[in-house]
Amino acid sequence: MPVNLSAPTPDSLHPVPGVRLGCTEAGIRKANRRDLTLIELAPGSRVAGVFTQNRFCAAPVQVCKKHLASGSIRALVINTGVANAGTGEPGLAASNTSCAAVAKLLGCDAAQVLPFSTGVIMEPLPVERIEAGLPACQAALKADGWFEAAHAIMTTDTLAKGASRKIGGGGTAITVTGISKGAGMIKPNMATMLGFVATDAAISQALLERLVEEVADESFNCITVDGDTSTNDSFVLIATGRAGNVEIADAGSPAYAELRAAVTAVAQRLAQAIVRDGEGATKFIEIAVAGGATKAECKAVGYAIAHSPLVKTAFFASDPNLGRILGAIGNAWGNDPALRDLDVTAVKLWLGDVLVSENGGRAASYKEEDGARVMEPAEITIRVDLGRGPAQGKVWTCDFSYDYVKINADYRS
Amino acid sequence: MPVNLSAPTPDSLHPVPGVRLGCTEAGIRKANRRDLTLIELAPGSRVAGVFTQNRFCAAPVQVCKKHLASGSIRALVINTGVANAGTGEPGLAASNTSCAAVAKLLGCDAAQVLPFSTGVIMEPLPVERIEAGLPACQAALKADGWFEAAHAIMTTDTLAKGASRKIGGGGTAITVTGISKGAGMIKPNMATMLGFVATDAAISQALLERLVEEVADESFNCITVDGDTSTNDSFVLIATGRAGNVEIADAGSPAYAELRAAVTAVAQRLAQAIVRDGEGATKFIEIAVAGGATKAECKAVGYAIAHSPLVKTAFFASDPNLGRILGAIGNAWGNDPALRDLDVTAVKLWLGDVLVSENGGRAASYKEEDGARVMEPAEITIRVDLGRGPAQGKVWTCDFSYDYVKINADYRS
Numbered sequence: 001m002p003v004n005l006s007a008p009t010p011d012s013l014h015p016v017p018g019v020r021l022g023c024t025e026a027g028i029r030k031a032n033r034r035d036l037t038l039i040e041l042a043p044g045s046r047v048a049g050v051f052t053q054n055r056f057c058a059a060p061v062q063v064c065k066k067h068l069a070s071g072s073i074r075a076l077v078i079n080t081g082v083a084n085a086g087t088g089e090p091g092l093a094a095s096n097t098s099c100a101a102v103a104k105l106l107g108c109d110a111a112q113v114l115p116f117s118t119g120v121i122m123e124p125l126p127v128e129r130i131e132a133g134l135p136a137c138q139a140a141l142k143a144d145g146w147f148e149a150a151h152a153i154m155t156t157d158t159l160a161k162g163a164s165r166k167i168g169g170g171g172t173a174i175t176v177t178g179i180s181k182g183a184g185m186i187k188p189n190m191a192t193m194l195g196f197v198a199t200d201a202a203i204s205q206a207l208l209e210r211l212v213e214e215v216a217d218e219s220f221n222c223i224t225v226d227g228d229t230s231t232n233d234s235f236v237l238i239a240t241g242r243a244g245n246v247e248i249a250d251a252g253s254p255a256y257a258e259l260r261a262a263v264t265a266v267a268q269r270l271a272q273a274i275v276r277d278g279e280g281a282t283k284f285i286e287i288a289v290a291g292g293a294t295k296a297e298c299k300a301v302g303y304a305i306a307h308s309p310l311v312k313t314a315f316f317a318s319d320p321n322l323g324r325i326l327g328a329i330g331n332a333w334g335n336d337p338a339l340r341d342l343d344v345t346a347v348k349l350w351l352g353d354v355l356v357s358e359n360g361g362r363a364a365s366y367k368e369e370d371g372a373r374v375m376e377p378a379e380i381t382i383r384v385d386l387g388r389g390p391a392q393g394k395v396w397t398c399d400f401s402y403d404y405v406k407i408n409a410d411y412r413s
Numbered sequence: 414m415p416v417n418l419s420a421p422t423p424d425s426l427h428p429v430p431g432v433r434l435g436c437t438e439a440g441i442r443k444a445n446r447r448d449l450t451l452i453e454l455a456p457g458s459r460v461a462g463v464f465t466q467n468r469f470c471a472a473p474v475q476v477c478k479k480h481l482a483s484g485s486i487r488a489l490v491i492n493t494g495v496a497n498a499g500t501g502e503p504g505l506a507a508s509n510t511s512c513a514a515v516a517k518l519l520g521c522d523a524a525q526v527l528p529f530s531t532g533v534i535m536e537p538l539p540v541e542r543i544e545a546g547l548p549a550c551q552a553a554l555k556a557d558g559w560f561e562a563a564h565a566i567m568t569t570d571t572l573a574k575g576a577s578r579k580i581g582g583g584g585t586a587i588t589v590t591g592i593s594k595g596a597g598m599i600k601p602n603m604a605t606m607l608g609f610v611a612t613d614a615a616i617s618q619a620l621l622e623r624l625v626e627e628v629a630d631e632s633f634n635c636i637t638v639d640g641d642t643s644t645n646d647s648f649v650l651i652a653t654g655r656a657g658n659v660e661i662a663d664a665g666s667p668a669y670a671e672l673r674a675a676v677t678a679v680a681q682r683l684a685q686a687i688v689r690d691g692e693g694a695t696k697f698i699e700i701a702v703a704g705g706a707t708k709a710e711c712k713a714v715g716y717a718i719a720h721s722p723l724v725k726t727a728f729f730a731s732d733p734n735l736g737r738i739l740g741a742i743g744n745a746w747g748n749d750p751a752l753r754d755l756d757v758t759a760v761k762l763w764l765g766d767v768l769v770s771e772n773g774g775r776a777a778s779y780k781e782e783d784g785a786r787v788m789e790p791a792e793i794t795i796r797v798d799l800g801r802g803p804a805q806g807k808v809w810t811c812d813f814s815y816d817y818v819k820i821n822a823d824y825r826s
Contacts, residue, residue, distance in 0.1 A: 055755045056743030056773070086739045088758070088774030121736020122775050231740050309722070309813075310821055317822035323534020326499045327644050330469030334748075342468045345501070360469070361501030362535050400722075402818050408723055409730035 003284040003378050003398065005276035008162035013146035014175045016198040018042035018240025021145030023152035026133030028126055029081030029119060034152035036130060038137035039076040039196065040106065045240045046205050047073040047114070048212040050220075052233035058085030059095040059125075060115040061232060067099070067111050074112040076236065077102050077137075078194065079119075079130055080155050080181075085231035086122040094127040101131045105138050116194055118155055118181065118232055150179040153194055156407065157181050159277055163269035165262040170255050172245040174201045176262045180270035182230075182277075193230060195220055195270050198238035201259050204249040211260060212237040219267035222299075223275050223396045224306045237263065275396045280403030283315050286396055287382045293338065293389035300336035301384055302395030304328045312400030315380065320371030322356050325349060329384065346387030352380060416697040416791050416811065418689035421575035426559035427588045429611040431455035431653025434558030436565035439546030441539055442494030442532060447565035449543060451550035452489040452609065453519065458653045459618050460486040460527070461625040463633075465646035471498030472508040472538075473528040474645060480512070480524050487525040489609065489649065490515050490550075492532075492543055493568050493594075498644035499535040507540040514544045518551050529607055531568055531594065531645055563592040566607055569820065570594050572690055576682035578675040583668050585658040587614045589675045593683035595643075595690075608633055608648040608683055614672050615654035617662040624673060625650040632680035635712075636688050636809045637719045650676065688809045693816030696728050697792045703805040704798040706751065711806030713749035714797055717741045718808070725813030728793065733784030735769050738762060742797065759800030765793060 019041060026036035041047070049068055051061050067073065077098055084091045099113035106113075117125060140148075150160035164177040178197030203211070212235065220235050241247070248255045276284050287305050292298035305311055308328040314321035329347060333339035349357040352374030356366050374380065432454060439449035454460070462481055464474050480486065490511055497504045512526040519526075530538060553561075563573035577590040591610030616624070625648065633648050654660070661668045689697050700718050705711035718724055721741040727734035742760060746752035762770040765787030769779050787793065 053746075054740060054743035055746065055752070056739045056757050083736070086736050086770065086774050088772050091774065121734075121740060122770070231736070231743060309817070313818050313821035316818065319822070321534075323496070323499050323644070326469045327467060327534060330467035330644060333466075333468060339468070344469050357499065357535070359501045361499050361504065400818060402815055404722070405726050405729065405813060405815050405818060408726035409732070 002159050002277040003281055005159055005273055007159045008147065008150065010147040012164055013162045014164045014166060014177050015143035016175050016177050016240060017200045017242035018045055019198045019238065020141040020143050021149040022137040022140030022142065023145070023148050024133045024136035024140060026079065026129045028079050028129050034148070035080045036133045036137055037078040037149045037152045038102065038134060038141065039149070040141055041074055041238060042240050042242065043074070045073065045238055046203065046208050047236060047238050048209040049234060049236040050212055050216045052230055054231045056086055056231050058083055058117060058232040059087055059091035060084055060117045061234060062092060063095040063099065064114045064234065067114055070111045072112060073114055074108040075102050075106055076114045076116065076196065078116040078153050080153060081119040082117060082123050082125050083119045083121045083232050084117040084125040087124060090124060094125040097127045098130045101134055105134055114236065116234055118153070118194055121231060146177055146179060153179065153181040155181060156279060157277055161270055161273040161277070163266045165266055167258055167262045169201065169243060169245045169258065172243055174199060174243045174245060174259065176266050178266045178270050180274060182274040193220060193233045193274060195235040195267065197263060197266055198240065199259065199263065200240045200243040202241035202243060202245050202247040203239045203259065204247060207249055207251060207256065208237060208239050210251060211263060214260060215264050215267045218264050219271040222394050223271045224303060272396055275398050278398035279407045280401040281398035282378070282401055283399040284379045284396070285315060285382065285398060286394065288392070288394050289384045289386065290392040291385040291387045291389060292391040292393065295391045295393045297336045297338050298386070298391055298393030299395060300339060301329055301332040301386065302393055304332035304335055305382060306395045306397035309400055315375070315399035316401045318375040320351055320356070320368070320375045322349070322362065322371070325382065326357060342386065343388065348385040348387065350383040351375065415572050415690040416694055418572055418686055420572045421560065421563065423560040425577055426575045427577045427579060427590050428556035429588050429590050429653060430613045430655035431458055432611045432651065433554040433556050434562040435550040435553030435555065436558070436561050437546045437549035437553060439492065439542045441492050441542050447561070448493045449546045449550055450491040450562045450565045451515065451547065451554065452562070453554055454487055454651060455653050455655065456487070458486065458651055459616065459621050460649060460651050461622040462647060462649040463625055463629045465643055467644045469499055469644050471496055471530060471645040472500055472504035473497055473530045474647060475505060476508040476512065477527045477647065480527055483524045485525060486527055487521040488515050488519055489527045489529065490543070491529040491566055491607065493566060494532040495530060495536050495538050496532045496534045496645050497530040497538040500537060503537060507538040510540045511543045514547050518547055527649065529647055531607055534644060559590055559592060566592065566594040568594060569692060570690055574683055574686040574690070576679040578679050580671055580675045582614065582656060582658045582671065585656055587612060587656045587658060587672065589679050591679045591683050593687060595687040606633060606643060606646045606687060608680065610676060610679055611651035611653065612672065612676065613653045613656040615656060615658050615660040616652045616672065617660060620662055620664060620669065621650060621652050623664060624676060627673065628677050628680045631677050632684040635807050636684045637716060685809055688811050691811035692820045693814040694811035695791070695814055696812040698728060698795065698810050698812065700795045700808045700810065701805070702797045702799065704800045704802060705804040705806065706802035708804045708806045710749045710751050711799070711804050712808060713752060714742055714745040714799065715806055715808030717745035717748055718795060719810035722813055728812035729814045731788040733764055733769070733781070733788045735762070735775065735784070738795065739770060755799065756801065761798040761800065763796040764788065
């Protein structure tokens with residue numbers, strides 16, 4: 001049961017001029033489900049992306065990076081069922097073949113196509129099924145295909161994930177629409193996080209590349225379900241330039257700030273949707289860490305809490321087991337050695353609005369019933385003040401339930 | 414159900430001359446269970462220890478470190494039920510009070526007493542119950558008290574943990590006996606890992622301090638249940654010097670090598686017992702990593718595999734989900750940045766005796782039924798060759814089951 005999440009309605013995902021999407025049932029791993037998506041971009045579109053840092057990065061990720069470096073992208077092709085990761089040279093060849101097949105259909109170069117795969121790792125990609133399915137995707141291409149595409153890229157997701165915003169753009173209407181998938185690993189594994197956001201804004205390539213990094217840092221790089229970073233994680237930002245605005249080329253301009261806010265809002269919604277739909281999740285937890293010397297150490301503390309199985313199971317039980325949270329904070333130096341000298345007597349910890357710990361121990365004002373009260377709702381905020389600097393950082397995660405074990409012990413069967 | 418583990422028999426834990434142990438029911442948190450243990454050491458005994466690196470280290474750990482620095486230790490006092498961690502200044506005062514109470518009974522200084530606590534974090538230690546219980550512990554002191562003490566230090570452990578060895582000592586018989594507890598956090602949290610090993614060998618203080626580090630590195634520092642390092646983890650090595658051997662003072666001597674082997678064997682057995690009794694464990698998994706540039710990076714890979722919830726749930730399901738293991742290896746640079754340049758095409762991976770991955774993908778010789786066969790037994794070895802150096806390292810862990818969630822979601826109720 002996703003936590004406070006509903007699927008987008010078809011009407012809520014606004015078309016982005018210059019982007020058309022089409023899906024089909026290619027039978028890649030299972031029959032009777034749409035598992036192949038083609039996204040066609042108008043000529044002149046600009047694309048930037050951020051990708052998994054897993055050393056075993058999947059073949060399509062390697063191909064994406066290469067093609068992004070070489071220039072003007074005209075299409076994205078996305079399959080579910082098989083991740084094409086841990087597949088060596090044959091996997092690279094399969095990804096290149098699928099790009100070539102798209103290029104032949106659309107009349108562009110293979111290097112202008114970005115491939116994405118998600119599903120089981122170390123299984124060979126049945127690229128001939130992709131080749132066979134692509135004409136149907138092409139025939140289905142339409143500007144309002146976001147809703148269907150949001151469904152076609154799902155794996156263990158229980159709900160489709162999409163979001164959309166319209167902004168004034170200094171007098172020119174600009175649209176931002178995106179879809180994402182993922183449930184099992186943000187920092188995910190088999191479920192893989194994929195995020196695709198498009199806007200019709202005109203923006204310089206240099207600034208688009210900066211924007212994708214900045215947005216990722218405030219959205220997809222704030223979430224974790226189980227701490228396992230996928231081999232396939234990808235977040236791609238597309239700007240078709242069709243809105244008619246003056247090209248945004250100055251990072252200090254109001255136009256950039258407005259666009260960044262809109263893209264960040266869409267990406268945060270998509271990213272949080274992945275956590276809300278996290279495998280077995282019954283709680284959505286925001287961990288807001290302030291008072292750090294750096295943002296990195298704030299995030300290190302956030303991830304230490306978010307990854308502790310003992311903290312996550314306590315949240316599943318709605319148990320204000322404060323010691324487990326303190327223990328996780330005390331271990332965070334493993335994520336960032338700068339925290340080795342953390343002075344725990346300066347640390348303050350809140351559950352919701354309740355101060356639960358200060359001076360290295362339980363807060364004098366803390367009552368167990370207050371802790372129990374704030375642990376009940378499906379959405380909980382943990383706040384930490386490290387008391388050693390001006391920086392802050394946020395992490396979103398979910399709890400750890402019987403169903404997480406069930407889903408992941410059963411997944412391949 | 415512990416994995417291939419049985420409790421020690423009373424006869425199997427040989428007395429160590431110079432050490433007496435006594436337990437009682439002090440009612441610290443629950444009635445009708447022995448929860449307080451006193452270990453008395455003969456004058457002239459030497460003691461060395463290694464402790465948790467959690468920044469929120471418990472009050473007794475802080476006191477232990479201080480007292481070890483100040484000199485000749487005469488007693489250890491261990492309570493279960495309450496960890497006296499995250500308790501601030503009052504916690505320190507409580508630990509000091511319990512040391513003073515022991516000192517008064519035994520006629521020594523409070524600084525000659527080491528305190529240990531394990532149990533719930535952030536609850537105040539009812540030190541008056543320790544004071545009240547200590548005379549009964551003193552009355553119960555006996556040389557063959559190891560078996561009872563092994564039981565009295567248990568928390569969520571399902572079986573007592575003890576091991577013993579006798580060695581020749583170059584003509585002089587030397588005994589090594591130890592007990593441990595822990596089930597939920599090695600790298601544990603509430604369950605806390607405690608290990609106490611004593612020998613009657615005579616060994617210099619400097620070499621004893623080296624020995625405790627070397628042994629910990631090959632035993633307690635190789636294990637993980639859930640990656641959560643406790644606030645209270647402690648491993649203490651005692652040498653009473655009563656065996657009559659020539660004092661061991663040379664790290665290059667055969668006598669040191671023989672003693673080190675015996676202490677390591679006892680400590681490994683105690684450490685592995687904690688994993689075998691890991692909360693909800695159904696499998697015991699050895700992860701042997703070779704071919705690393707450093708031992709640290711081998712252990713980083715081992716811990717990345719051991720901490721992946723996706724790997725652990727796959728082992729629970731006896732599912733040879735190879736991609737999850739490769740994914741964890743690819744993420745190990747998060748534990749050791751030196752692995753950022755890991756060449757995954759040089760990595761080889763075995764499950765048991767089956768080569769499952771090489772050249773960045775599935776091994777050509779791999780058959781799914783071979784993988785399924787080696788995943789069935791309760792003890793499984795994962796071998797990784799990083800193909801980039803001469804170093805090796807080992808990690809022992811267990812799987813992740815429904816019962817882990819159940820135990821940790823229910824713990825405080």
